[in-house]
Amino acid sequence: GAIVFKDVHFHYDPDRPILKGVSFEVPAGKTVAVVGPSGAGKSTISRLLYRFYDVQQGSITIDGQDVRDVTQKSLRAGIGMVPQDTVLFNDTIAYNIRYGRPGASDAEIEQATEVAQIARFIKELPDGYNTKVGERGLKLSGGEKQRVAIARTVLKAPPILILDEATSALDTTTEHEIQSALDVVSKNRTTLVIAHRLSTVVNADEIIVLKGGEIAERGSHSVLLEQN
Numbered sequence: 514g515a516i517v518f519k520d521v522h523f524h525y526d527p528d529r530p531i532l533k534g535v536s537f538e539v540p541a542g543k544t545v546a547v548v549g550p551s552g553a554g555k556s557t558i559s560r561l562l563y564r565f566y567d568v569q570q571g572s573i574t575i576d577g578q579d580v581r582d583v584t585q586k587s588l589r590a591g592i593g594m595v596p597q598d599t600v601l602f603n604d605t606i607a608y609n610i611r612y613g614r615p616g617a618s619d620a621e622i623e624q625a626t627e628v629a630q631i632a633r634f635i636k637e638l639p640d641g642y643n644t645k646v647g648e649r650g651l652k653l654s655g656g657e658k659q660r661v662a663i664a665r666t667v668l669k670a671p672p673i674l675i676l677d678e679a680t681s682a683l684d685t686t687t688e689h690e691i692q693s694a695l696d697v698v699s700k701n702r703t704t705l706v707i708a709h710r711l712s713t714v715v716n717a718d719e720i721i722v723l724k725g726g727e728i729a730e731r732g733s734h735s736v737l738l739e740q741n
């Protein structure tokens with residue numbers, strides 16, 4: 514699942530370009546992080562890859578195939594997206610996780626929750642995996658919801674992962690716990706990380722600094738730390 518952004522131009526409003534010729538590559542199995550100030554166009558990059566919108570100029574390819582040439586359904590089947598604010602179905606925890614792969618067995622679901630580091634928490638609930646969550650059930654914290662989303666993604670086992678500010682809404686302790694779960698999930702998987710802060714993307718193979726819709730800097734975590 515190699516991802517290539519080639520000279521990508523994008524605007525929501527023609528008078529206001531958001532991406533002005535962005536080119537980068539996420540080699541298969543590697544992790545690339547896009548960091549930068551708010552409004553730089555970071556999330557737009559993930560939305561283009563997941564095809565909420567199409568580029569106006571340039572191209573995005575996965576394994577050499579233009580994302581515009583595959584159906585949205587098959588494109589998304591190969592991508593796991595962990596957003597900033599996970600919204601869960603008003604149903605059981607098991608249902609929410611099994612959504613990642615409807616045929617999964619109970620044992621596979623439990624395995625996924627081990628990776629997401631939420632298995633023990635779930636087992637201690639009176640109804641365990643059958644606990645209803647959401648507005649009409651148990652209220653989960655942001656970190657717990659994120660872990661349910663991660664377990665769902667583990668089960669889906671997509672070749673490509675998009676982590677869009679997946680830990681930015683959490684307190685520092687929870688952020689570190691979720692980060693370690695995400696490090697396991699993204700290992701050997703083509704991963705695009707969108708993040709505000711350089712400190713959350715220590716393990717990325719390459720970091721791209723986006724400013725004003727252009728790549729301002731790129732390099733390893735240590736090189737960028739020295740320069741900033």
Ligand code: ADP
Nearest residue numbers: 525526531549550551552553554555556557558
């Ligand atoms: P970042 O993730 O770096 O904070 P975004 O990609 O979310 O930035 O947004 C880049 C710019 O595009 C922002 O100025 C934002 O206001 C604008 N923008 C984002 N989404 C839309 C939209 N749906 N319609 C119009 N403008 C948008």
Ligand code: ADP
Nearest residue numbers: 586589590594599600601602603612613662665
């Ligand atoms: P897919 O094409 O894999 O069915 P979607 O594009 O519908 O996925 O949604 C992307 C991801 O967002 C899903 O894998 C799921 O994790 C989550 N999702 C979609 N709709 C809902 C919803 N109504 N409630 C909770 N999570 C959802």
